[in-house]
Amino acid sequence: MEDKIKKVAIIISKGGLDGVYPGLIMANGARMEGIEASLFFTFFGLDAVIKKRMGKIKIATVGNPGMHMATMLGMLPGMSAMATSMMTKTMDKLDIPPIPEFIEMVADAGCKLYACKATVDMFKLKKEDFCPQVDSIINVGKFYEIAAGGHIIFT
Amino acid sequence: MPTKHFGTLSVDVDAEGFMTDFSQWTKEIAAAIAKEEGIAELTPAHWKVIDFMHKEFKENGQVPSVRKLNKSGVISTKELYEIFPGGPAKKAAKIAGMKKPEGCV
Numbered sequence: 271m272e273d274k275i276k277k278v279a280i281i282i283s284k285g286g287l288d289g290v291y292p293g294l295i296m297a298n299g300a301r302m303e304g305i306e307a308s309l310f311f312t313f314f315g316l317d318a319v320i321k322k323r324m325g326k327i328k329i330a331t332v333g334n335p336g337m338h339m340a341t342m343l344g345m346l347p348g349m350s351a352m353a354t355s356m357m358t359k360t361m362d363k364l365d366i367p368p369i370p371e372f373i374e375m376v377a378d379a380g381c382k383l384y385a386c387k388a389t390v391d392m393f394k395l396k397k398e399d400f401c402p403q404v405d406s407i408i409n410v411g412k413f414y415e416i417a418a419g420g421h422i423i424f425t
Numbered sequence: 426m427p428t429k430h431f432g433t434l435s436v437d438v439d440a441e442g443f444m445t446d447f448s449q450w451t452k453e454i455a456a457a458i459a460k461e462e463g464i465a466e467l468t469p470a471h472w473k474v475i476d477f478m479h480k481e482f483k484e485n486g487q488v489p490s491v492r493k494l495n496k497s498g499v500i501s502t503k504e505l506y507e508i509f510p511g512g513p514a515k516k517a518a519k520i521a522g523m524k525k526p527e528g529c530v
Binding site for chain 2: 295298299301302303304364365366367371375378379380
């Protein structure tokens with residue numbers, strides 16, 4: 271049998287529901303398999319751990335070819351909110367929690383959460399802007415130190 | 426179909442050691458599987474989880490997720506990971522004599 275994966279470091283670099291969920295599912299899934307996991311949020315992915323934003327993350331209906339929606343239709347007011355609400359309801363039925371609950375769940379599962387220092391500086395954010403599950407704000411060097419010996423997954 | 430032996434008891438299992446015939450499950454079997462999974466003794470907290478899993482499976486035909494266990498007030502996610510170290514949902518399902526959970530979360 272192949273060697274089992276023992277450790278992963280997952281980077282979430284994109285905002286929006288489709289940017290944030292895959293990394294969270296991968297991290298939570300890792301913990302469920304007994305794999306050591308850490309999450310590193312950078313650029314717009316940082317929205318997922320910013321207190322004021324984490325509950326308001328939407329799916330883009332414009333400029334998102336995956337939605338198979340005409341741009342003119344996608345730009346109608348409320349379209350993104352509607353698509354988000356529909357998607358969230360479907361996910362909830364599959365026991366995929368809303369982002370704030372998911373962050374809490376994955377942290378309780380023993381996954382460590384970090385925010386990217388470069389982005390924090392760029393957006394002029396402070397530690398207090400983040401949900402309590404965020405362990406610390408770290409630079410890339412520290413990230414590699416934490417990820418050492420494991421696999422790095424960029425999303 | 427592989428068979429697993431625990432002393433004088435034997436049960437049918439799949440390739441990963443999950444029981445395939447729930448009617449063969451007993452508390453003694455559960456304790457034996459738990460030992461194999463590195464849990465020396467099943468405490469009341471473990472039994473609470475196992476009982477809930479059986480109840481959920483009877484009612485919905487599904488192995489409950491970690492989230493469901495947490496939301497139903499059976500056990501917090503943190504504690505669940507503590508008492509079933511190294512993969513709570515999978516281990517609990519195995520000990521409870523159920524199939525491997527299929528969901529991603």
